[in-house]
Amino acid sequence: DGGITQSPKYLFRKEGQNVTLSCEQNLNHDAMYWYRQDPGQGLRLIYYSHIVNDFQKGDIAEGYSVSREKKESFPLTVTSAQKNPTAFYLCASRPQFGENQPQHFGDGTRLSIL
């Protein structure tokens, strides 16, 4: 079945450590997104990518980095510069950026600080 796979489901980070969240899709979608979800807040956009080898900062990109070397993969690195990384992270994709099409979401990764 086609879909988006995020891993791991739960992740723990020590202070000062970088961690990478995986997002893989087999839907042949061009556009991919990373969102952060905090209690009582709507999803906030961290980074997005329209096409391979191109990505743009979203509203809260500070302390995060991404890469898009392959169409199916859009990993997110939470760096030590992100002072409040504890949150639920969701990856999404859709066929093309700019089209009126719904996003497909992964099941999320919950990141906590040890």
Add this chain to the structure above:
Amino acid sequence: KNEVEQSPQNLTAQEGEFITINCSYSVGISALHWLQQHPGGGIVSLFMLSSGKKKHGRLIATINIQEKHSSLHITASHPRDSAVYICAVNARSNTGNQFYFGTGTSLTVIP
């Protein structure tokens, strides 16, 4: 200021009740989405609307473009409907389409 506002934030209903969740937005949109987030965190797209009304099973979504308002209705609610329902809009911007999300409505249906 949030571009998308939902109400209520929390909702508890008895099984079988008719439920309405409201969404208002303040930006120009090309489409509005209703999403369902299960307790495990995964999100499923329920509807995408640009005008009028859509129905899928016991779920009905309506949108009034002039009033910038949408409603999600659940008829004959069931405990398995318990989830967080999120309204999102596909807004027009200088960089192309951008998504804005409401904070969600947490629905609990009691048997």
